[in-house]
Structure formats: C-alpha cells, structure tokens
Amino acid sequence: xxxxxxxxxxxxxxxxxxxxxxxxxxxxxxxxxxxxxxxxxxxxxxxxxxxxxxxxxxxxxxxxxxxxxxxxxxxxxxxxxxxxxxxxxxxxxxxxxxxxxxxxxxxxxxxxx
Numbered sequence: 001x002x003x004x005x006x007x008x009x010x011x012x013x014x015x016x017x018x019x020x021x022x023x024x025x026x027x028x029x030x031x032x033x034x035x036x037x038x039x040x041x042x043x044x045x046x047x048x049x050x051x052x053x054x055x056x057x058x059x060x061x062x063x064x065x066x067x068x069x070x071x072x073x074x075x076x077x078x079x080x081x082x083x084x085x086x087x088x089x090x091x092x093x094x095x096x097x098x099x100x101x102x103x104x105x106x107x108x109x110x111x112x113x
Contacts, residue, residue, distance in 0.1 A: 020053065022053075026077045027060065044096060076090070078103075
C-alpha cells in the first residue's frame with residue numbers, strides 16, 4: 001500500500017479544489033450589456049456546471065492592458081481558459097444553446113441551426 005507524503009497530500013487536495021471550468025469575462029464598465037452577460041453566464045454555469053467552475057471578471061476600463069493577453073477586440077467577451085482548447089464567445093450570452101455549444105458543454109443538435 002502506497003503512502004502519501006504531506007506535500008503529495010497537499011497537492012492532491014489542491015488539485016481536487018481546482019475548478020474544472022475556468023472562465024474569464026471581459027467587460028467595459030457596468031453597462032446593461034455587461035450586466036446581462038454576467039447574469040446570463042452565472043445562470044448557465046449554475047445550471048450546467050454547478051460547483052465545477054470559476055468566473056473571473058475583467059473590467060477593461062480599469063485594466064485595459066489585460067485585453068492584449070487574450071486578444072480581446074469586443075466586449076463583453078467570454079473566454080474559456082480551461083478545459084482547453086481556449087474558446088471565445090462575444091456578446092451578452094443570452095442565447096443559451098449557442099453559449100453551451102460554444103463552451104462545448106452541450107453538443108450541437110443534428111439538423112439544428
């Protein structure tokens with residue numbers, strides 16, 4: 001039977017706490033569209049990824065330099081950092097089916113739009 005060292009136990013515990021889905025939402029101030037995107041994203045995550053996600057909100061009016069890292073050209077933009085590959089969705093995230101397909105949470109229905 002293998003035993004874990006204290007360091008290995010900590011790494012295992014840390015890995016268990018790391019969210020499966022890492023999402024980053026870029027906004028420009030607290031506009032109606034930004035608020036809608038954040039609200040829609042939270043609702044979708046709670047419905048389909050409950051307990052397995054983390055959302056980082058980046059306001060480009062506060063930190064404009066952060067847009068370069070993910071090559072953000074429009075806001076609001078959602079970036080799925082993990083699981084890879086990185087995916088981006090632009091807009092207020094109100095079309096649930098398209099967001100889920102874009103995040104690869106739900107496969108596109110055959111014969112669908």
